[in-house]
Amino acid sequence: MAGLGVLIFIVTICLLAPIYAHNIAHTNPFASNIQGSTFINGKRVMLLQQNTQGLGFGVTPIGPTWNFSHYFLGADDQGRDVFARLLYGGRSSLLIGTASALLCCIVASILGLIAGYFGGPIDWLLSRVFDIIWAFPIYLLAISLSVVLLTSGLNIGPLHIGAGSLFLPILIIAAVFIPYVARPLRGLTMSLREREFIQAAIGSGSSDLRILWKEILPNAAPSVIVFFPLMVAFNMLTESALSFLSIGVQPPAASWGTIINDGLGLLYTRPWVALAPGIMIAITAVSLNILGDGARDAFDPKAKLRGSI
């Protein structure tokens, strides 16, 4: 329950990001603000200060003010408010994690149920596709897909997704994780199909679609639902890694991964730029994992899916 509480808190503050940025911090976290300044203790301070130490090259952004009304965590190297970006970044990270997990679970359930229920050549074909994706290291597959789609966006017939769209990381992450959900579900469906109540439904002349929807899905759904929080955590971590490699969320949009990447160059001078988003990712993922463990113990003690990932 503690996991759920922390999660709700994080989601809420991230959803309030625009209100915070406009009404409290009065800043636009997506526009660079190199010439900007702010007031600390009544004194006017430039956001980016010329280096005076060492050789004196370059600029250092201001550090944390620990004051929620402006630059709580300081500024990044373009003079943008890191705390406001952190909240906006959380929106992207949570959205991508949740949406890709949802998409992945829906597509994987459909494919897994079809493969397990119908068997034969459909099952053979789908299983081979799952096997290949399964054998392919997740990050390498995601990197290949991202780098190709980022240069051009995705165009299939009338469907057009721009290169900077959040849909691209959602689609890519959902696609690479499909076999991890679909394979166990296929096995589950195959064993359900042998049970008496399904045989009875087939014998009484129900259509295949009806059996899948009314009989098999309700029996397979708990496994997927229990797996969902873990999936969100996993996908969020994948998104942050891709964004860190600069092939996830594209600037000027932010996610926790891109902010860590922004902070890489400021690590020794302004460590909070990189530290804060990492802490957010870790807290969110821990609460999702605890939530997932709790849900598993409550609904699915035999844990059909957990062992697979």
Next chain:
Amino acid sequence: MLAFVLRRVSSAVLVMFSISVLVFLIFFATPGVDPAARIAGRSATPQIIAQVRHAFGLDRALPIRYGIMMDHLFFKQDLSSYVNIGAKVVPQILQAAPITISLVLGASVLWLLVGIAGGIVAAANRGKFIDPLIMFLGIAAISVPAYWLGEVVNLITQGGLHHSIFSWVPSSGYVSIFQNPFEWGLHLLFPWLTLASLYAGIYARVLRAELVNALNEDYVRTARAKGLSERRILIRHAFRCSLISIVSLFGLDFGALIGGAALLTEVVFGLPGVGLLTYSSLQNLDLPVIMGCVMYGAFFVVLANAVVDIGYAFLDPRVRVA
């Protein structure tokens, strides 16, 4: 055993072929922009694009193009970058590979040791304070992004404390084991610890669950009835049986690590392995290099998994039949 090895190797070859086709389709047949322009990089002139089109046979049929690409990658090994003109891809990868392998092998030894120790300690002390603590650390370990943990480690060892406690930590980089084995270990120490900490927690969790299951088995009751000590039962009986699931998990994770966390750890610690090569080519969208890294990386993972499976069959004869 021989039949199993042959079957496993042939299936690995089949998987490699499928992966190469998949990579080929992703890079050359994704709908959208002209693959020649994509491969030539962002600032390519029409001449270079024409050159790419010719070099990869982009006006030919798909199966021929696949053959040409495989030829460039594995047989002629002359695939070259169009961003750093003239830089050959395959030699770069082969040069970087030992660094990645040093990183992953060292880390895997560490995480197996720590994970197994943690699992045994947690199982031996179940119900006491230390057990849930180890279990929570396991969850925390998967929840922390690998590259971020590396940055925190850097901040601690290279930042303010570098002039006092951590003055013995070398600046990031790599020294070959043949050049100076001590410096090699010293440079890799923190990358190893970072990578290992991610997985040690998971292994402790899995091993504890297996051990607790095993301790409820009949053979443990028999051992207790014989009057064996609790420690001997845990180590000699329950642990030996639980080791099987650890080995199979290790096969999967080893692969995931090479293609994932190791890549990011190299970037953070400035280790010039395949991961850093991939990262720098991603920064300037140097597609031939990315393609080479992905292909060689995936092949290595498939091979490593096959080796682990064969080791698994060696440990557990039941697997050879299935």
